Amino acid sequence: xxxxxxxxxxALAACxxxxxxxxxxxxxxxxxxxxxxELRIGLAFDTGGRGDRSFNDAAVAGVEAAIxxxxxxxxxxxxxxxxxNRADLLTQLADEGYNPIIAVGFAYGEVxxxxxxxxxxxxxxxxxxxxxxxxxxxxxGLLFSEEQGSFLAGVAAATKSETGHIGFVGGxxxxxxxxxxxxxxxxxxxxxxxxxxxxxxxxxxxxFSGFNAPDRGLLVAQGMYEAGADIVYHAAGGSGLGVFQxxxxxxxxxxxxxSDQYNTVDDPALQAVIxxxxxxxxxxxxxxxxxxxxxxxxxxxxxxxxxxxAEGVGLSTSGGFIDDIQDTIDDYRQQIIDGExxxxxxx
Amino acid sequence: MNVLRRIGxxxxxxxxxxxxxxxxxxxxxAALQVNxxxxxxxxxDFGETPAQQxxxxxxxxxxxxxxxxxxxxxSIAFRMGLFxxxxxxxxxxxxxxxxxxGAAVALPGPLHVLLIVLVxxxxxALWAGLVAVLKVxxxxxxxxxxxxxxxxxxxxxxxxxxxxxxxxxEGASIISTAxxxxxxxxxxxNGVFGALGLATPPRQLYGFLLVAVVVGVVIAVLLxxxxxxxxxxxxxxxxxxxxxxxxxxxxxxxxxxxxxxAVAGLIGMPDLLGSTHAYTTDFTSGLGFxxxxxxxxxxxxPVGIALGALLFAFLDRSLVPLQIQDFPASVVTIIQGTIxxxxxxxxxxxxxxxxxxxxxxxAVPAIVAGDGSTGPGxxxxxxxxxxxxxxxGEGTGAGVSRTAGAGQRSDERQETGA
Numbered sequence: 001x002x003x004x005x006x007x008x009x010x011a012l013a014a015c016x017x018x019x020x021x022x023x024x025x026x027x028x029x030x031x032x033x034x035x036x037x038e039l040r041i042g043l044a045f046d047t048g049g050r051g052d053r054s055f056n057d058a059a060v061a062g063v064e065a066a067i068x069x070x071x072x073x074x075x076x077x078x079x080x081x082x083x084x085n086r087a088d089l090l091t092q093l094a095d096e097g098y099n100p101i102i103a104v105g106f107a108y109g110e111v112x113x114x115x116x117x118x119x120x121x122x123x124x125x126x127x128x129x130x131x132x133x134x135x136x137x138x139x140x141g142l143l144f145s146e147e148q149g150s151f152l153a154g155v156a157a158a159t160k161s162e163t164g165h166i167g168f169v170g171g172x173x174x175x176x177x178x179x180x181x182x183x184x185x186x187x188x189x190x191x192x193x194x195x196x197x198x199x200x201x202x203x204x205x206x207x208f209s210g211f212n213a214p215d216r217g218l219l220v221a222q223g224m225y226e227a228g229a230d231i232v233y234h235a236a237g238g239s240g241l242g243v244f245q246x247x248x249x250x251x252x253x254x255x256x257x258x259s260d261q262y263n264t265v266d267d268p269a270l271q272a273v274i275x276x277x278x279x280x281x282x283x284x285x286x287x288x289x290x291x292x293x294x295x296x297x298x299x300x301x302x303x304x305x306x307x308x309x310a311e312g313v314g315l316s317t318s319g320g321f322i323d324d325i326q327d328t329i330d331d332y333r334q335q336i337i338d339g340e341x342x343x344x345x346x347x
Numbered sequence: 348m349n350v351l352r353r354i355g356x357x358x359x360x361x362x363x364x365x366x367x368x369x370x371x372x373x374x375x376x377a378a379l380q381v382n383x384x385x386x387x388x389x390x391x392d393f394g395e396t397p398a399q400q401x402x403x404x405x406x407x408x409x410x411x412x413x414x415x416x417x418x419x420x421x422s423i424a425f426r427m428g429l430f431x432x433x434x435x436x437x438x439x440x441x442x443x444x445x446x447x448x449g450a451a452v453a454l455p456g457p458l459h460v461l462l463i464v465l466v467x468x469x470x471x472a473l474w475a476g477l478v479a480v481l482k483v484x485x486x487x488x489x490x491x492x493x494x495x496x497x498x499x500x501x502x503x504x505x506x507x508x509x510x511x512x513x514x515x516x517e518g519a520s521i522i523s524t525a526x527x528x529x530x531x532x533x534x535x536x537n538g539v540f541g542a543l544g545l546a547t548p549p550r551q552l553y554g555f556l557l558v559a560v561v562v563g564v565v566i567a568v569l570l571x572x573x574x575x576x577x578x579x580x581x582x583x584x585x586x587x588x589x590x591x592x593x594x595x596x597x598x599x600x601x602x603x604x605x606x607x608x609a610v611a612g613l614i615g616m617p618d619l620l621g622s623t624h625a626y627t628t629d630f631t632s633g634l635g636f637x638x639x640x641x642x643x644x645x646x647x648x649p650v651g652i653a654l655g656a657l658l659f660a661f662l663d664r665s666l667v668p669l670q671i672q673d674f675p676a677s678v679v680t681i682i683q684g685t686i687x688x689x690x691x692x693x694x695x696x697x698x699x700x701x702x703x704x705x706x707x708x709x710a711v712p713a714i715v716a717g718d719g720s721t722g723p724g725x726x727x728x729x730x731x732x733x734x735x736x737x738x739x740g741e742g743t744g745a746g747v748s749r750t751a752g753a754g755q756r757s758d759e760r761q762e763t764g765a
Contacts, residue, residue: 077670080663081680084618084631088406091549092667095399106520107629118549129520173509174628176520204505205522206439206628346517 039072041290042098044089046105047208049078052238053264054257055282059104059127062286069287070294074098083208087111094119100293102127102286106176112139123298125289127282128176130303141303142285146176146278147183147343148336149313150233153255153278154187155332156315157231158195159325160253160275165196167224169243171211171236173201175346180235180257180278182347190332190341198224198232199347202239210239217242225250231275233257241265247273253321258282262318277316281306309337360690360697361644361651365658367689372682381674389672390665397546403664405537405550410660411653412559412617413631417638418645418652419566420611424489425647426570427583427603433478433493434611435635436500441471442615443504443524446626447512449619450525459531460620464558467612474500475608476601483597489604497635508626515627523627533620553621555613562610563649569606579603611635640687646694659683 041063045056063074075098077089086108093101094115100123103112109129116124116136124139125131131141157166168184170177181199188195200220203210210216217239221232225246232247233255234240240257247254248269256262256277265271285306292298306312315322315329322329335341373383393403417434424431445467454462477496481487514525535551570576582589582596590596614634615626623630641659645651662683666676 075671077667078676080666082631082633083629084410085406085663085667087550088664088667091402092671095394096671110521110623110627110629172628173505174520175517175522204502205509206505206630207501207632208629 039067039070039290039294040098041067041072041074042090042093042096042101043074043076044086044093044101044103044108045076045078046086046107047079047081047083047211050076054237054240054259054261055280056104057264058259058280058282059102059286062283063102063290065283066287066290066294070290083107087115090115090124091118094122099123100125100290100298102289103129104282105129106174109134123293123300125286127285131301132303135301137301140289140298140300142282142289143303143305144280144282144285144312145305145307145343146235146280146313147179147186147345148308149278149280149315150180150183150235151187151190151336151341151343152308152315152329152333153233153276154184154189155191155329156276156322156325157184157233157255158188158191159328160322161192161195161231163228163230164192164194165198165228165230167198167221167229167232168200169217169220169224169232169234169236169239170199170201171217171234171239172203172208173205173210177201177235178347179345180233182344184233185347186344187332191328196228198227198229200224202236211237213239214242214245218246221246221254222250225252231255233278235278241270244270244273256316260316260318262316271319274319275321277318279314279316281312281314285312308333359700360646360693361654363696364644364686364689364693367693368682368686371685371689372678375681375685376678379675381678385672386669386674386678389668389674390661392668398548401540401546402548402550405548405552406664407657407660408556409550409553409617409621410663411656412553412556413614413634414637414641414656414659415559415563415653416610416614416617417634418641418656419563419638419649420607420614421635421638421642422645422647422649422652423566423570423607423610424603425583425642427579427599428586429482429583429600429603429607430490431475431478431493431604431607431611432490432639433475433496433500433635434607434614434638435633436493436497437471437474437608437611438467438614438635439504439630439632440474440500441467441612442619442630443507443512443626444470445612445615446524446527446619447507449527449531450512450514450625453528454530456530459528460533463527463531463620464613464616467616468609469612471612472605472608475604475611479601479604482604483600504626508628512626514625521627521629523625525625527619527624531620532624533616535621551621553617555617555621558613559617562613563653566610567649575602614638640683643687644690646690658686 043059043063050056050060060076067074075093077093079085079089090101090103090112103124103126106128108126112124112126113134116134116139120138122138125142126139127142129141130143131139166188168181170181185197188197201210202213202216202220217234217236221243224232231253232243234243235257236243243254244265253275254273256274258280259277260279261277262271262274265274308314317323332341336343376383376386393400420434421431445463448466449459449463452462474496478489478493481492482489508524509522512524513522515521515523533554536554536556537547537552540547570579578589578594578599582594582599586596615630618631619626637659641652641655644655662679666679669678670676
């Protein structure tokens with residue numbers, strides 16, 4: 001049995017190298033030239049998929065911007081309902097010869113290690129997860145300092161709040177979303193130490209439904225508004241729509257996340273309640289990564305952190321609702337960039 | 348002749364269901380201006396290189412194993428007329444605790460795996476046992492209590508994962524339990540491909556496949572060839588008739604739920620022992636609900652459930668190639684949904700066909716065995732297996748094996764996740 005397994009694994013190794021030399025051939029060429037080979041970008045989404053008007057769509061925007069500049073095409077894949085086929089999405093893209101391949105979402109962190117090993121000639125990037133722990137030189141991590149942007153969201157909320165009572169709705173209680181919470185709370189308390197902050201998550205760790213449940217987002221936010229909060233910040237993906245609806249119904253305000261949600265909600269009644277959005281420039285990160293792939297300057301094996309200084313995170317100004325407090329925000333922004341304020345990453 | 352006829356009848360309903368589903372979903376695709384023939388072609392295209400083809404097979408089998416176990420767990424309860432919706436919570440709680448125990452101990456290989464599996468079975472059986480105890484002592488409907496217990500189980504699993512059993516470092520984006528040492532891993536079956544002269548895929552074929560096959564055989568024998576199985580089916584068909592002929596139906600409820608739960612505990616094992624080696628925040632969820640659809644599709648027979656699981660796994664795998672060919676992935680969801688609906692219809696048609704055949708063929712009105720206490724769904728679909736009446740015909744005549752009376756209302760469950 002052991003011998004069989006050994007033989008099997010040798011055959012496996014042979015197969016893997018066969019495939020990658022045929023499938024990934026364009027990659028090694030593309031890294032140098034750029035113009036000669038058509039750029040074929042693979043994009044693997046997490047649950048929610050394309051059309052979430054938030055995180056995943058930001059990645060698409062980044063890819064489209066890069067294609068505008070360098071030409072080429074891209075293929076995006078969404079996982080099945082329980083997202084158990086994440087690894088298949090990546091291997092299929094690699095088999096089809098897509099290169100580079102970008103995995104959108106930290107959940108890929110668990111499976112990407114094996115895949116990058118299997119396709120050494122394909123260049124991978126993962127959004128929201130560290131590549132350093134994987135340690136493969138064909139993988140780059142694209143990370144964001146969500147806590148810094150959320151700090152500014154907290155500053156805006158606390159400055160704008162009339163009741164001294166604000167709220168935070170998290171989608172799923174994961175370490176990533178806790179970063180948003182930690183920054184938001186720190187920012188609000190920096191402005192007003194006495195402020196009351198309601199914090200609630202839609203679903204517990206391990207249950208990802210909280211990112212895609214606008215009805216539950218609405219209920220949670222409704223409770224906060226009824227309790228006296230007048231501004232609620234959401235980091236809940238697709239559930240955020242419910243938060244906006246609750247705000248509109250209560251005549252209060254909400255803060256969006258990831259994309260400039262003022263521009264993505266498509267409904268004037270909801271636009272009016274969006275005070276600002278905490279931008280997470282996944283689009284910039286993705287297009288910058290593709291740029292460096294085309295230049296042949298991808299380092300790999302390391303993480304690129306997009307923070308306030310790198311304009312990877314920030315606040316949107318669409319709607320002009322925070323124009324009057326822009327000075328305050330810029331002040332805190334500068335303090336964070338200068339390192340005078342250190343924003344916590346855990347609540 | 349009799350055997351042929353039995354096989355024909357047993358196959359009639361599922362084949363009819365699949366044909367109906369294919370026709371309906373083709374019509375839907377045509378309405379969406381998608382060429383259904385191209386879609387089916389892509390679904391059956393397993394890739395160009397031999398390694399890609401075997402990988403596709405491994406992906407399907409790996410997905411089918413947990414689906415099969417989930418369907419089996421649901422079907423055991425169905426056979427006795429119990430609707431165990433709690434499979435979801437049972438396996439999630441079982442898997443997190445088994446992962447915790449597995450990571451905490453060090454034992455020689457097979458014992459380590461055995462311990463993990465036993466812990467999972469015991470936890471899930473106990474959790475399902477709560478449902479049974481509530482039902483026999485307080486008359487609480489198992490549908491209500493198992494749904495409620497699902498919520499509690501998921502909450503406890505989440506607490507255990509983020510609290511006492513947390514093994515991942517602070518700040519890691521995926522929370523997981525500590526990794527099970529290598530002695531607690533289940534070897535893969537990839538050697539089989541070499542032995543068969545096929546290309547070895549880069550993916551590991553779960554060794555748990557063999558366990559699942561054994562469990563399926565054991566359950567089939569237990570239900571169809573033992574006193575226990577007879578009592579279970581009899582109590583499911585008619586609790587009052589079964590009691591009258593000396594079956595302790597309250598005891599049977601407890602035993603059935605314990606057995607259903609024990610099998611439910613295995614659902615997470617293929618992934619846990621074969622690939623993840625830890626329970627994480629993104630451990631596959633929803634299998635318990637999919638299991639209801641699979642059990643329905645398989646008409647609560649282990650072989651049928653295996654085929655149903657393979658069909659679902661096959662459809663699931665085709666999601667990715669369909670997207671690559673720019674077909675909407677929702678096509679697959681449509682097919683899955685129509686299959687489950689079609690099964691309900693086909694079961695009813697098969698029942699009527701068999702009923703008519705039975706009325707013509709023999710003077711004994713064997714089919715109408717339900718006592719009416721659980722409504723007309725009771726006798727539905729049992730008839731397709733009139734063979735059951737023949738081989739279980741001793742005694743009360745209650746040996747007509749039946750499929751999901753209550754389960755037929757569950758059909759759209761799996762679509763909600765999409």
